[in-house]
Amino acid sequence: AQRVTQPEKLLSVFKGAPVELKCNYSYSGSPELFWYVQYSRQRLQLLLRHISRESIKGFTADLNKGETSFHLKKPFAQEEDSAMYYCALRGPYYGGSQGNLIFGKGTKLSVKP
């Protein structure tokens, strides 16, 4: 069964410090992995996806199949990065359709001035 684990419930760093939000997954196959973010009083929204290999708002995430990880990183945290971050995995396809979207429990990032 597919599973997403975010071991840290809360991560607190100072502005300008590097940040890494951990995500490990369990999946039998080639996964599609995502990071979603929820800023205070805003809707949950996509931050980045592994297939795009992009950097959004200074964040990057690399899929490591050997370690089954998809950690989110930023070299210099900013106060506006404070938010709830969710790692997500798209499950198996069936009948040619997209699969289910499973989320981890989330990590609350707090960036202090």
Next chain:
Amino acid sequence: GAGVSQSPSNKVTEKGKDVELRCDPISGHTALYWYRQRLGQGLEFLIYFQGNSAPDKSGLPSDRFSAERTGESVSTLTIQRTQQEDSAVYLCASSLDSYEAFFGQGTRLTVV
């Protein structure tokens, strides 16, 4: 509208009553998801609809919970005989392709 719309935004109900939550997905989106977000907790998967396929109901916590979707449009999540532990924000999301899911603003349910 351009985004996923959920109604009501807030719902206060008495323990034991039934409630119905509504989700209007983005037009044309074939996939629709329901999640529950308890205070201070993460996203808990409830149910997933994909086109005309049988829904994935594996996340529904009890038989008091059910959901329907009419074709590729509106979905309703029904909670019967509500309990205080049902208090949470219920989130709906829809997606078209295999990339991005768009979320609604959620329905905050309070059972008193």
